[in-house]
Structures are given as structure tokens and as C-alpha cells.
Amino acid sequence: MTLEIFLQNAANGITLGSLYALLAIGYTMVYGILRLINFAHGEIFMISTYFAFYGTAIFALPWQVAFVVAIVLTALLGVVIERAAYRPLRDAPRISALISAIGVSFLMANLGLVIFGGRPKTFYRPPIFQVPIELGGVRVVALFFVIPLLTAILLVALNYIVYKTKTGLAMRAAQWDFDTTRLMGVDVDRAISITFAIGSALAAVGGIMWGLRFAEINPNMGLFPGLKCFIAAVFGGIGNISGAVLGGFILGFGEIMLVAFLPGLAGYRDAFAFVVLILILLVRPTGLLGDKQRVKV
Amino acid sequence: MLELKDIQVYYDGIHAIKGVSLTVPQGALITLVGSNGAGKSTLLRTICGLKRPSSGELRFKERNLLDMSVTRIVQMGISMVPEGRQIFPDLTVMENLRLGAFTRTDQDEIARDQERVFSLFPRLKERASQKGGTLSGGEQQMLAIARGLMARPSLLLMDEPSLGLAPILVEEVFRVIWEIHREGVTLLLIEQNAQAALAIADYGYVMESGSIVLQGKGEDLLHDEAVRRAYLGQDIGA
Numbered sequence: 001m002t003l004e005i006f007l008q009n010a011a012n013g014i015t016l017g018s019l020y021a022l023l024a025i026g027y028t029m030v031y032g033i034l035r036l037i038n039f040a041h042g043e044i045f046m047i048s049t050y051f052a053f054y055g056t057a058i059f060a061l062p063w064q065v066a067f068v069v070a071i072v073l074t075a076l077l078g079v080v081i082e083r084a085a086y087r088p089l090r091d092a093p094r095i096s097a098l099i100s101a102i103g104v105s106f107l108m109a110n111l112g113l114v115i116f117g118g119r120p121k122t123f124y125r126p127p128i129f130q131v132p133i134e135l136g137g138v139r140v141v142a143l144f145f146v147i148p149l150l151t152a153i154l155l156v157a158l159n160y161i162v163y164k165t166k167t168g169l170a171m172r173a174a175q176w177d178f179d180t181t182r183l184m185g186v187d188v189d190r191a192i193s194i195t196f197a198i199g200s201a202l203a204a205v206g207g208i209m210w211g212l213r214f215a216e217i218n219p220n221m222g223l224f225p226g227l228k229c230f231i232a233a234v235f236g237g238i239g240n241i242s243g244a245v246l247g248g249f250i251l252g253f254g255e256i257m258l259v260a261f262l263p264g265l266a267g268y269r270d271a272f273a274f275v276v277l278i279l280i281l282l283v284r285p286t287g288l289l290g291d292k293q294r295v296k297v
Numbered sequence: 298m299l300e301l302k303d304i305q306v307y308y309d310g311i312h313a314i315k316g317v318s319l320t321v322p323q324g325a326l327i328t329l330v331g332s333n334g335a336g337k338s339t340l341l342r343t344i345c346g347l348k349r350p351s352s353g354e355l356r357f358k359e360r361n362l363l364d365m366s367v368t369r370i371v372q373m374g375i376s377m378v379p380e381g382r383q384i385f386p387d388l389t390v391m392e393n394l395r396l397g398a399f400t401r402t403d404q405d406e407i408a409r410d411q412e413r414v415f416s417l418f419p420r421l422k423e424r425a426s427q428k429g430g431t432l433s434g435g436e437q438q439m440l441a442i443a444r445g446l447m448a449r450p451s452l453l454l455m456d457e458p459s460l461g462l463a464p465i466l467v468e469e470v471f472r473v474i475w476e477i478h479r480e481g482v483t484l485l486l487i488e489q490n491a492q493a494a495l496a497i498a499d500y501g502y503v504m505e506s507g508s509i510v511l512q513g514k515g516e517d518l519l520h521d522e523a524v525r526r527a528y529l530g531q532d533i534g535a
């Protein structure tokens with residue numbers, strides 16, 4: 001393999017890793033506060049791409065506007081799902097909310113099939129992202145810089161919100177115990193809504209960039225990225241945001257490199273994440289950055 | 298200042314509070330003692346709005362608390378130091394304190410209160426950037442009290458603040474309670490350590506399986522035969 005091809009693959013890997021990281025954060029944040037695997041997260045990601053698609057294709061909005069509207073609508077969708085499907089089960093056994101999450105996931109995938117149709121749609125790709133850029137002998141389109149850069153900016157912003165603002169403080173407190181957090185005067189329901197809004201908005205950014213990168217969207221596209229990013233979150237240590245980012249990057253990068261170095265295994269690229277999952281569960285069940293499991297009181 | 302009238306509370310059919318009436322006048326130090334499972338913590342949770350009574354009246358500063366959210370109740374000036382050192386173990390001491398002042402916006406006054414709790418508990422100042430979970434049990438209890446004070450409450454509810462502490466720390470906790478009381482904060486104190494609690498309280502209530510069975514001036518209860526036998530360790534069997 002020439003250096004040039006390696007660098008091409010590295011660019012691919014970093015890009016895919018960024019997208020996985022953005023999606024994995026939603027799983028880990030929701031788990032952190034509710035101890036719930038939000039199985040609907042992959043479908044939230046899928047629907048965000050359709051919001052953007054309809055904005056550009058049907059409503060003929062300028063793409064900048066369409067993308068922002070799609071992100072906002074997706075954030076709202078996440079909030080509504082929590083209200084409708086998870087909040088009523090807050091005091092029920094945890095398995096109930098989990099089953100509800102699986103139900104929402106199926107419901108949305110199938111609604112997507114009915115409403116959007118099974119045929120893939122072509123995602124609008126603004127020419128600006130396709131401008132070729134040459135760097136160190138490697139030619140890639142601008143999108144390959146935009147994706148990691150935007151991801152990095154969002155991670156910094158997220159870090160700021162979680163660790164430097166009052167809202168973030170409330171969210172981190174609620175991760176430990178709802179009643180004690182309420183005693184501080186924190187509106188815990190609001191903190192949970194904000195968690196879903198942020199996680200879903202990041203999934204939407206990931207979804208839109210996914211559309212820009214792969215050009216095609218379909219109602220089943222949430223399934224594999226969703227599963228892989230859930231695995232990325234577990235791999236990094238579920239509940240831990242840095243862990244989810246790390247897990248997302250390792251999985252995305254690893255998947256691309258697997259195909260690049262062992263083309264014979266290309267057919268197994270989707271299985272890669274599952275192998276990683278099994279290994280981590282055997283070797284270090286709390287994930288790379290997860291500390292010993294704290295029991296939520 | 299705080300008034301409970303015929304409060305009834307149930308947990309899925311368990312009748313935990315059976316018609317409790319109780320008054321906490323402004324500036325007073327009131328204590329509530331009683332054996333395990335009497336319903337003391339439930340009563341405090343009810344006052345804060347964490348648990349809703351099935352019937353009864355609950356008023357604070359002439360306002361009905363029953364249809365207020367917990368957040369609103371906290372904003373009204375009620376703060377609680379919960380049972381069993383419920384500090385936030387993954388957050389720093391500083392962050393725990395900031396959460397105590399969560400509903401407040403008066404930054405200058407918050408900074409002043411922070412200095413005040415640090416002078417009350419110098420150990421917390423040394424450990425300001427340490428995670429709450431790394432503090433010793435006694436320090437965590439101090440943090441829980443300090444956090445409660447950061448709300449600058451007009452009524453502070455304390456649920457067994459001396460539980461499980463070494464005698465020297467128990468003394469320290471009671472010294473702090475006395476200090477807080479002297480500064481004019483109204484206190485409703487739940488204690489296992491009935492002797493110490495009754496000794497400093499203006500007025501005391503004795504609770505038994507969900508009901509108030511005895512009440513009176515702190516020192517009167519302290520010398521009451523029944524109380525001595527049941528709560529002051531003079532009858533091991535009780």
C-alpha cells in the first residue's frame with residue numbers, strides 16, 4: 001500500500017469515525033441520565049436526513065436553512081420521543097422503558113418506510129463540499145476536512161455546556177440521583193429534555209454529513225450506524241462522553257482500515273463492530289474510559 | 298412559619314404518615330425524634346414536595362406548598378440536608394456547593410455564602426476541587442450541610458445529620474447546627490441522637506409509626522420518663 005492510499009484511507013477513517021462519534025454521544029448521554037439504551041437513536045439519525053432532504057428537495061429551501069431546520073426538528077423529535085415513550089415509564093422497571101425504546105425504533109423505521117418510501121433518495125450535496133483540495137500529495141474533497149472540523153467544534157461546545165454551564169451541572173447531578181437533584185431546585189425533567197435535544201441534534205449533524213458523504217438515504221439506514229454507535233458507546237464506557245467519542249473514532253477508523261488492509265474481509269466490515277463488542281465485554285466490561293459501574297440510587 | 302395539619306401519606310397502600318400536625322415557628326429549632334421506620338424522613342420529603350400527601354394541609358410563610366413544584370418550594374426558602382449524605386460523588390466539592398445555590402442568581406451573595414460555609418467547615422475549602430466521593434464520611438456530611446446552607450434557606454430541614462459519625466464529629470455537627478440556629482435560620486432537625494437533639498431544641502416532637510405521640514419543650518421531653526425509656530437508651534429492649 002502506498003503512502004498516498006494509506007492517507008486516503010486515513011481520511012476516510014477519520015471521517016467515518018467523526019460521524020460515529022457524533023451518533024455515539026447521544027447513546028451515552030441518554031444512558032448517563034436515564035440508564036436507558038435509546039434504541040430509537042438510530043432512527044432519529046435516519047429521520048434527520050429526511051428532514052434535510054425534504055427541506056432542500058420539496059420545500060426548496062437554501063441548503064444552509066434546510067440543514068439548520070432539520071437539526072432543530074430532530075432535536076424536537078428526540079424531546080417528544082422522551083416525553084411520549086419514556087417519561088410515562090420513568091418509575092416502572094427499567095426493562096419497560098427498554099422495550100418501549102425498541103418499540104419506538106421499529107415504529108419509526110416502519111413509518112419511515114411508509115412515509116418516505118423504500119426506495120433510496122438522493123441527498124442534495126452542495127458543490128462547496130465537493131471542491132477538491134490537495135494536501136501533501138493527497139487529493140480529497142473539502143467535505144473530508146469539514147466533517148472532522150465541525151465534529152471537533154461541536155465536541156468543544158458540548159464540553160463547554162456539560163462542564164461549564166449551570167445546565168450542564170444540572171445534567172451531571174441528575175446522572176447521580178433525581179430526588180437529590182430536585183432538592184437543589186433543579187428541574188430534572190427539563191435536564192432530561194435538554195439531554196435528548198442535544199443528543200438528537202448531534203445525531204442530526206451526523207445524519208446530514210452522512211448524506212453529504214454517501215449521497216443516498218433510505219429508511220433502514222439508521223439500523224447499522226445505530227447499532228455500531230451503541231457499541232462504540234459501550235466500548236468507550238457507556239455514560240462517559242469522551243469514551244463515546246473515542247469509541248466512535250476507533251470503530252470508524254478500524255472499520256475502514258480493516259477493509260483497506262484485509263480486502264478479503266471487506267464483506268465482514270459490519271461484523272467488525274460486533275467483534276469489538278464481544279471482546280470488550282469479555283476483557284473490560286466497563287469500557288475503555290468507564291469507571292467501575294456506579295449503581296444509580 | 299411552617300405548618301402541617303393532619304397530613305396523611307401512603308406508599309402503595311402502606312400508611313406511612315397518619316395524620317401528623319406540626320408547627321415550626323420562625324427562628325425556632327424544632328426536633329423530631331422517633332425510632333426507625335416511624336416516618337420521619339417521609340415527613341421531610343413531604344414538606345419538600347418529593348412525596349405528595351393524600352390529604353392534609355401544608356403551609357409555609359402562609360403559602361400552600363401542596364401545589365408547588367419542588368423547585369418552587371426550594372425557591373420559597375426551604376432547603377434539605379437529606380438522609381445518608383446524599384452528596385454528588387462524581388462532582389467536586391465546589392460543584393456540590395454550586396448546586397446548593399442552583400436557584401439563586403445573586404452571584405455576589407453566593408460568593409459570600411461560600412466564604413461563610415468555608416469558614417464553618419475549613420476542611421471543605423482545602424478539598425474544594427476534590428470529587429465529593431473521595432471525601433471521608435464525616436467530610437461528606439459537612440458537605441451535605443454546607444450545600445444545604447448555600448441555598449440561603451429560611452427553613453433548613455436536616456435528616457439525621459449525625460448518623461454514623463464518630464463521637465467527635467457528632468459534637469462538631471451539633472456545634473454547627475447551633476451556629477446555624479444562632480444566625481437565625483429556622484431548623485427542623487431529625488435525630489437518632491435524641492439526647493443531644495432535645496437538649497438544644499426549643500420544642501420537640503416524638504413520632505411513632507406514623508403519628509406524633511408526644512410533644513413538648515425540648516428539656517421537658519428530655520426528662521420525660523417514657524421518652525427516656527424509649528429513645529435515650531435507658532431501656533435496651535425498646
Ligand SMILES: Nc1ncnc2c1ncn2[C@@H]1O[C@H](COP(=O)(O)OP(=O)(O)OP(=O)(O)O)[C@@H](O)[C@H]1O
Pocket residue numbers: 308309311313331332333334335336337338339340380
Ligand atoms: N419508597 C418507599 N416505598 C415504600 N415504603 C416506604 C418507602 N419509603 C419509606 N417507606 C416506609 O414508610 C415508613 C416510614 O419510613 P421513613 O423512611 O419515613 O422512616 P424514618 O422514620 O425516617 O426511619 P429511619 O429512622 O430508619 O430513617 C417505613 O415503614 C418504610 O418502610
Ligand SMILES: [Mg+2]
Pocket residue numbers: 337338339380456
Ligand atoms: Mg429516615
